[in-house]
Amino acid sequence: MSETTGSSSSSISLRLVFILGLLSAIGPFAIDMYLPALPQIGASLSAPVGAVQASLTAFFLALGVGQPLFGTLADIWGRKKPLYLGLSIFVLASVGCALAQDIHTLVVLRFVQGMGAAAGMAIPRAVVRDLHTGHEAARMMSLLMLVFSVSPILAPLAGSGVIAVGGWRMVFWVVGVAAILGLAAMVWGLPETRPADARLDSSLGGVLQAYGFLLRDWHYLGLVFIGSCAMAGFFVYLAGSPFVLINHYGLSTTQYSMAFALNAIAFIGAAQFTGALGKRFGLVPVVKVAASACGVVMTSLLAYYLLGGDQLLVLIVLYFISSALMGLVIPTTSVLALEEHGEIAGTASALLGTLQMLTGAVAMQIVGVFSNGKPLPMVVGMATGALCGVLLTWITLGGQKSAARYASS
Known part of the structure; x- marks a missing residue:
């Protein structure tokens, strides 16, 4: 079932692993960078702790709700169009979060941002399955997790640095730029792995x-x-x-x-x-x-x-x-x-x-x-x-x- 086998696939796979790992990590990065900012957000928007935490809960909820939506679209439209849609939603919501003037607006926009991030969580695993099965798929999945798992190591430290330099709003500008880089990487190096004749009605x-x-x-x-x-x-x-x-x-x-x-x-x-x-x-x-x-x-x-x-x-x-x-x-x-x-x-x-x-x-x-x-x-x-x-x-x-x-x- 593998569509890319043999020695020619190894270099392509490394490039794809980096791109898919970047797409997968955008959502977790938006969580982990954000954590050190919670007290500052509460003070800036005059919001109680529970309301500030609700902005984190909204993001998690949207990740759960959004993955079935984008997974279905990926089987119907192909892999790339739903990724373009999801990342575009993520970028626009990130700009809105950076400009939010009250906690209620921030909570709503964090939900929208999480919906966009869900595309990057759901679709890369499907791309791996399109390309490989068996131990080759396991190898590619583990390499993808190598890129993806950098987030819990680096993101909290990066978030602390960004907050120290530009305040909590800068976190959202940074993750928005990361999503734009993901979009550029898709244009540059991600092939469509779901041909039209394989898509669902x-x-x-x-x-x-x-x-x-x-x-x-x-x-x-x-x-x-x-x-x-x-x-x-x-x-x-x-x-x-x-x-x-x-x-x-x-x-x-x-x-x-x-x-x-x-x-x-x-x-x-x-x-x-x-x-x-x-x-x-x-x-x-x-x-x-x-x-x-x-x-x-x-x-x-x-x-x-x-x-x-x-x-x-x-x-x-x-x-x-x-x-x-x-x-x-x-x-x-x-x-x-x-x-x-x-x-x-x-x-x-x-x-x-x-x-x-x-x-x-x-x-x-x-x-x-x-x-x-x-x-x-x-x-x-x-x-x-x-x-x-x-x-x-x-x-x-x-x-x-x-x-x-x-x-x-």
Whole structure:
């Protein structure tokens, strides 16, 4: 099924990886750069904390809502037109955010901005599926994540610098320029990977039929939710770690940023081995081993805290290992989930992204009810996500039918 194979594809793939990674990172960059600006926005617009946080929630909500829309359009129109539309919406909304004079306008425009960013979240995975399957797709997906995952490492620091120089409004000008660069990169180097004869009939019935088909495909859903469980653990850590590491363990904000970056580095580094490991052992065994090992590590971390332990080093080391294992699970399950849905890869990719984001958001909210600033509630949520992932892995990929399904992978 691969449309670009052989030695000639390797240089093209690196260029495509950079472009697709840039497009994928625009939305997360608009989140991570924005975080240091929240207190300044509240003071500038005379807005309470809850209202300022609503501008972040609106962006997350739009990312979840927008991915199915743009994924469907990508199957109907081809890959590039919806990306042009989404990035154009993102640029215009970014300008509006930079000029907003009250918090209510900012919240609305952040929702619109998130809708535009959803195109860059959903469509690049579909492009990968258009070009490759199997371990080659896993390799390209892991390289894409290498570019994409730079955001949580660099964006908060970049945001702090931009805010120091130009205030919070400058953040939106910067992310708007980043989106314009993404548009230019598409014109320069992104081919249309969805030919006209492969596109769906643009009827509502066809769209609903595609989503109905995916929602009845238990194998697809199992793979999606394996990755969702891993993402849920990360979302729980994302929400709880500032309070635990800074307030409970006494780290400075710089030390916290370094600890957070350490986990991102583990994820990125491990993800680069998915293609090679998949080629040697098969993608399904990689998922089984990595998900199971992640469950063991997180269970060990939970047992440590339940038995009264409270050393920061233990948390950092074990979650570093867990992050590396998630770097093997998340891109690989994404490849496997899209493997058999090339004809509706945009829709399948969008539904995958939406379900993973919603699962993470629900997990974050549930754990938030029990959070008290101490490590245990956070660790319980992280371990629960990992163990649910192990259970789903063996239900979805452990049977003889699944083994036969991927015998040729």
